[in-house]
Amino acid sequence: MAAMLRAIFLVVTVLLVGCVSNGGNRPVNKNNAVQSYLELSRGYLQQGYAERAINPVNRALELDPDSAEVYGTLGLIYQVQGENLLADQSFKKALSLKSDAADIRNNYGAFLFGEGRLNEAYRQFAVAADNVKYSSRSRAYENMGLVSLNLGRLSQAREHFQKALKLNGNLARARLELATILEEQGKSREAWGHYQIFTRLAGQNEQSLKLGIKLAKANGDNSAAASYTLQLERLYPSSTR
Structure with missing residues (x-):
């Protein structure tokens, strides 16, 4: 579940603003400077240097104190640092x-x-997903599906995962979770189709291998069931005891 929560850094279009001076004779575009600081900050964050990410984002904030993008990046940094109130x-x-x-x-x-604030999280994802101009709507729907799963709303989760896959068929997590739901609902053939696509998109884990064994057996693919069983025993020996 933690993998789902990784922040996604997206490029946000910002209107060009006036120029500022860099202390010399050459003017510096304020927007370009802000974006450069944000890129530096995000680079530090992605490399695991959350502490270093603060200084450049603060410089960006000095240049543009009314930038939603700057505050959004600051929220990500504080989140990684564990400063949840500030985030x-x-x-x-x-x-x-x-x-x-x-x-x-x-x-x-x-x-x-x-933070475990599932209903609030769902509302934020829903607003994002409703924005047809959002280039990562599929991720928002996938996230809505994951929240629904945690709330025990399987039918709703299934709908969200299906919508996510209509927008982006290469979402491995949505494929796996949808296959799991369909298997639980007795739709083994349909689940098997999604599972096979999942195996081409991502590596196996304990959860996926156990599901693969069930689905392979249910669909009469004894060779695949044996292969998944061997992988499970090799990678997760304690799970087969």
């Missing part, structure tokens, strides 16, 4: 500045999910 405040500030920022809503939803 919450930063995400809220970002959305107060730009309520239609679907990427920020998706990231805020992921933060809320990690």
